[in-house]
Amino acid sequence: MTLKNIACAIAVTAVSSMSAQDFTFxxxxWSEQASIADVPEKxxxxxxxxxxRHIKKEILSHNGEPQQYYLYxxxxxINSDDAVER
Incomplete structure (x- = not known):
């Protein structure tokens, strides 16, 4: 096999394994129970x-079309009226 064929085989394997991954969302x-915040003194x-803060982005292929999912x-x-009003 030539180097070009080996690189192509590796690329095909990598792409096929990426598309087989589960949707992590x-x-x-997260806990739905309210809890008291432990805020550092400073x-x-x-x-x-x-x-x-949890941010997740995923791009999946669905019927050949790319779809992006975003979780924030x-x-x-909150320790002030101004912060509540934002």
Missing amino acids: KNYS YKSENEVILE HEKTF
Whole structure:
């Protein structure tokens, strides 16, 4: 086999394995129970503190058409009226 054929075989294998991956949003979960935020002392005077941020983007092929899925999940500590109004 030539180097060109080997590279082509590797590329085909990589592409086919990528398309066989599961949709990871199926496994995403978070607690639906309210909890008290544990804010570090140095941030307690801030108007707004991001405690957790999860961002996921996936591009899948569905019937030959690309589809992009976007998940944005954020837990924020709000400590002022101005931050609530935003």
